[in-house]
Amino acid sequence: MIRVEGLTKAYGPIQALRGVSFQVQAGEIVGLLGPNGAGKSTIIKILTGYLQPDEGIVEVDGLDVLTHRLEVQARIGYLPENTPLYPDMTVQAYLKMMADLRQIPPEKQTEYISEAVYATDIAGFLNRPIGKLSKGMRQRVGLAQAILHKPRLLILDEPTIGLDPTQLVEIRQLIRRLAQHSTVLFSSHILPEVEAVCHRAIIIMNGQIKADARLADLAATQNAILTLQRPVEGFESAVRQVRGVKRAERLPSTDGPSYRIYGEDNADLCPALFAAAAQMGWPVRELRADTRTLESVFNELATRA
Ligand code: ADP
Numbered sequence: 001m002i003r004v005e006g007l008t009k010a011y012g013p014i015q016a017l018r019g020v021s022f023q024v025q026a027g028e029i030v031g032l033l034g035p036n037g038a039g040k041s042t043i044i045k046i047l048t049g050y051l052q053p054d055e056g057i058v059e060v061d062g063l064d065v066l067t068h069r070l071e072v073q074a075r076i077g078y079l080p081e082n083t084p085l086y087p088d089m090t091v092q093a094y095l096k097m098m099a100d101l102r103q104i105p106p107e108k109q110t111e112y113i114s115e116a117v118y119a120t121d122i123a124g125f126l127n128r129p130i131g132k133l134s135k136g137m138r139q140r141v142g143l144a145q146a147i148l149h150k151p152r153l154l155i156l157d158e159p160t161i162g163l164d165p166t167q168l169v170e171i172r173q174l175i176r177r178l179a180q181h182s183t184v185l186f187s188s189h190i191l192p193e194v195e196a197v198c199h200r201a202i203i204i205m206n207g208q209i210k211a212d213a214r215l216a217d218l219a220a221t222q223n224a225i226l227t228l229q230r231p232v233e234g235f236e237s238a239v240r241q242v243r244g245v246k247r248a249e250r251l252p253s254t255d256g257p258s259y260r261i262y263g264e265d266n267a268d269l270c271p272a273l274f275a276a277a278a279q280m281g282w283p284v285r286e287l288r289a290d291t292r293t294l295e296s297v298f299n300e301l302a303t304r305a
Contacts, residue, residue, distance in 0.1 A: 001026045001153055001183045002047065007056035009042050016042045017053070018207040026152070029179040031194030032187040034204035035302070040187040041081060043204070044157045047185075048078045060153060074102075077146035077182070081157040083138070087131025091122060091141050094130060095148065102149040112148055120144040120174060136167025140174065147178060154178060156186035160193055172196050191298055201294075203301055210301040218297050222263040223290035224270050229283040231257050242276045244269055256285050 002024040009017040016039045024030050032040050045051035046058055049069040058065040060072045086094060095116065099109045117123050120140045125133060130141060139159065146154060159175060160168050175184065175197055188194055194201050195215060203211040211218060226248075228235065236248045239259070244267025251258040263269040270289055277284045 001028075001061060002185065003057065003059040004043070004047070005057040007043065007046065007058065008054045009039075009046065009051070010054060016207055017046075020056070020204070020207070020209055022202050022209060022212055024183060024185055026183050028200060029176075029184040029198040030186075031198040031201045032185060032204060033189070033191065033194045033201045033298075034187075035189055038189075038204045039207040040189075040204060041157055044078075044155055044185075044187060048076055048155055049073050074149065075151055075153060077149070077151035077154045079139075079142050079146045079154075079156040079159055081161070083142035083145075085130045085138055085141060087129060089130055090127050091130060091133075091144075092126040094141065095144060098145045098148055104149055112150070115150075116144040116148045119147060119178065134167070136163050136170060139163065139167070139171055143171075143174060143178070147182070150181075152182055154182045154184045154186075156184065158187055158189070160188065160190075191294055195294060203298065205302060210304070211297070215294060219291045219294055221290045221292055222265060222267060222269070224261045224263065224273055225251070225258065225286070225288050225290050226261055226273060226277075226284065227253065227256050227258040227286040229256050229285045232282055235259070235282070238280060239273070239276070243267070243272050245272070260290060 004023070005021050007017050007020040020039070020043060032043065034040055042051065046053050047060065047065065049065050049072055052066065061075050063072050065072045089097070095113045096109065099113055104112050117126065120143050122137065122140050122144055125137060130138060133141065146156070156175065160171050163171060175186065178184065186197070200214050201211070201218065202209055236250070239245055239248045239261060244263050246262040246264055248259045248261045251260055261269060261273060270287060273287055277287070
């Protein structure tokens with residue numbers, strides 16, 4: 001659905017993107033995650049045809065964004081970081097204006113607007129002026145305009161910024177719901193946001209992609225944690241003999257001796273350890289794969305940037 005290849009962009013002396021490449025398949029929900037200034041909005045503006053890259057290929061649904069800008073924009077629902085909403089207009093009038101702008105035929109407008117209103121749950125305040133709505137409600141109106149023309153791809157720039165905790169939960173649920181019908185790419189500088197909504201994260205820092213993986217894979221390690229019911233003489237040297245094990249490190253623990261067992265690349269450690277424990281008669285209380293928090297992954301990438 002999205003193909004980006006070797007994207008670069010400078011604003012005068014500021015190199016905002018330094019060779020960004022990624023793909024998003026239809027049906028995916030992907031978070032573009034990175035600190036402020038990383039280049040997220042620049043990528044999004046290029047993808048949506050509002051900004052020209054210096055170099056690189058950008059395709060949406062197989063169409064080159066640079067040469068087929070209008071066709072691409074017709075396929076995308078876009079929620080910019082600061083949605084231009086008109087404070088004196090009612091929600092109803094605003095959606096009608098957007099339907100006209102989107103060139104939805106007049107006879108279809110009522111149906112399309114109703115569907116967007118229903119999906120974003122804004123029926124209760126259609127006659128209110130936009131300026132009188134809370135930030136969370138305004139964001140839902142912004143999402144309603146983004147999905148009005150039933151786009152197959154939704155691109156949302158920091159959709160939850162400035163929301164209070166209740167509104168945040170509502171907008172996250174709404175994004176997940178919208179993702180049932182469209183591919184979604186959204187940006188955020190907040191890690192829990194990405195964890196809450198999507199399965200895959202593209203981590204961008206300083207105009208470069210630092211990681212692009214399923215969240216579960218980012219958190220995974222080669223290691224296992226093994227806890228014994230009681231100390232076993234010579235355990236550390238015995239466990240080093242197990243296939244795929246590099247070394248074992250004793251962890252501070254109160255309920256029985258606990259070890260982090262370091263595995264070699266691609267070693268499937270838990271089954272090998274389980275078999276060894278059965279063979280050696282080790283009194284195992286717990287054996288599990290070791291995982292890192294995404295926060296530690298993110299911090300590690302940030303310090304390497
Ligand atoms: P993010 O969305 O991740 O916060 P941006 O894409 O907005 O990052 O910005 C990337 C870099 O480009 C930052 O250093 C920012 O200051 C700079 N930048 C963005 N827009 C402009 C602009 N219009 N003029 C000059 N510099 C800009």
